[in-house]
Amino acid sequence: MFTTTGSRGLYKAPLSKALLLVLSGLSVLLTFLPQYHHLLTYSLLAITEQRQVWRLVFGRLICLDLKDTFCSSLLIYNFRIFERRFGSRKFASFLFGTWVLTALVDLLLAKVFHFLFEYQVDELPAGLLGPVFSLFVPFYSSIPKVPVTPLLGQISITNKSLMYIVGLQLLTSSPFMWLVALGGVVSGMLYHYNTLGIQRLLFVPQWLSHSGAYLLEPLFSGPPPTTDSPPGMGATLDVQRQQRMDVLDQELLLAQFNQARRNQRQGGLINWNRLFPSLRHRRQNHHPEPQQPHPSPQQPHPSPQQPHPYAPPVQLEPTAPPLDNLPVAEDxxxxxxxxxxxxxxxxxxxxxxxxxxxxxxxxxxxHLG
Structure with missing residues (x-):
């Protein structure tokens, strides 16, 4: 994965794990029971004309296409970073709020499409697709791009490229998936930016969050990541060596961070001077100074009182300017x-x-999530 989602696995993401296991398991089970597919279709015509409101619930939870199940599961797994960042309750509130909003936005977009092009949209793809597309809104606005490798000179592959590729694959899986995606993005923008105070209207209550944590978290809580597990092996020895250096550097930063949190907390601030020295001087360490030639036997040996003529000069570590004086960009x-x-x-x-x-x-x- 190119995405920067912190530690591997589903640690501190019980809701994401529950969605992956339950919804994906039901979707796979329904592939062997095609006679029940008609009960779980997301039919707008049946909702509006036959008043089958229950389709707004069951038709918008379980995917009936395995390709949609695979792509949406992959996106949910990578979007687990938001559950770690904001907590399970806020993450559940976002999914619930956008799930409710997409039901209204889908009907509205279908009416607009019928009015503009005189074409009736009878059925939309089933599954938890609207909230999945809505998660692209905080993903785009909150997760910065980190270049990974250049492609064709001008194009740069970033840590977010694979997510957009999977989203594009899901977008093109069925004819009217674009309508579900548009409804999800609109709902995600409305909820993420708290338009008209929607977050105070659509949220998971505290009692329900505590009940879910008490009943479901023991079943779906993931184990903490192990630091001794080896990373993915690279294709060459240089890549493998660089991977080992990165793992050692991360372990060093984590140890320094834990020590700083125990001993160097001042008014809620972390002593960041002790966290980044290896990264800030890493490039200097990769360029060692050239070796000096050895003295010839004919040359006199220097006295202990005088400095050795071939000894490299003692270089003091440059004193970095105070961090408080460095300007930072407000954006x-x-x-x-x-x-x-x-x-x-x-x-x-x-x-x-x-x-x-x-x-x-x-x-x-x-390390702070």
């Missing part, structure tokens, strides 16, 4: 604040990473 601070971090931590992270928002964001997502 980068705002982007980190929108992801749920405090303004002070966002400013300190940008100062410590020399205003590199990708480095600061990746570290915050992996």
């Amino acid at each position: 980068q601070v705002a982007r980190l604040v929108e992801m749920g971090f405090s303004r002070l931590d966002a400013q300190e992270a940008l100062r410590a990473s020399n205003n590199d928002i990708n480095m600061a964001t990746n570290f915050l997502l992996q």
Whole structure:
């Protein structure tokens, strides 16, 4: 995966795990029971004319196409980062709010399409597709792009490219999937930006959240990631060596971060000076100084009182300017604040990473989520 979603697995994402297991399992089960497909279709004609309102529930939960099931499951797995970031209750509120909004937006878009093109949309793809497409709104606005590799010179593959490719594949899986996708994006924008105070109207109550945590979390809670598990092996020795260096560097940062949280907390701020030294001087360490030639036997040996003529000069580590004096861009601070971090931590992270928002964001997502 190119996406930066923190630790692997479904740790701290019980709701995402429940959606993956339950909805995907039901979708696979229904492939062996085609005689019941007509009961779970998302038929707008049956809803509006025959008043089969129950189709708004069952027709918008279970996918009847395995291709849609696979793509939506892959997107839900990667979007689990929002459950880790905001908590299961807020993540569930987002899914519930957009699920309700997409029901209204789908009917409205179908009416508009019929009015403009005089074509009646009778049926839409079934499944939890509207909320899945709505998650692209916070994904686009909150997760920064990190370049991975250039492609054809001008095009750059980022950590978000694979997600958009999977979304495009899901978008083109059926003729009217674009209508569901458009309804999901519109609903996601309305809920994400809290238009007309929608978040205060459509949310998961506290008692329901506690009940779900008490009953379902023991079943769907994932184990914590292990630090001793090896990463995916690269194709060459250089790639494998670089992967090992990255893992060691992440473990060093995590150890320094834990020590900083125990001993260096001052007014809620983290001592970021101790978290980034290996990253800030990493490039210097890759370019060691050239070796000096050895002295010839004919040359006199220097006295202990005098410095060796061939000894390299002692270089003191350059003193970095105080982080408080480094300016930070307000738009980068705002982007980190929108992801749920405090303004002070966002400013300190940008100062410590020399205003590199990708480095600061990746570290915050992996170790402060």
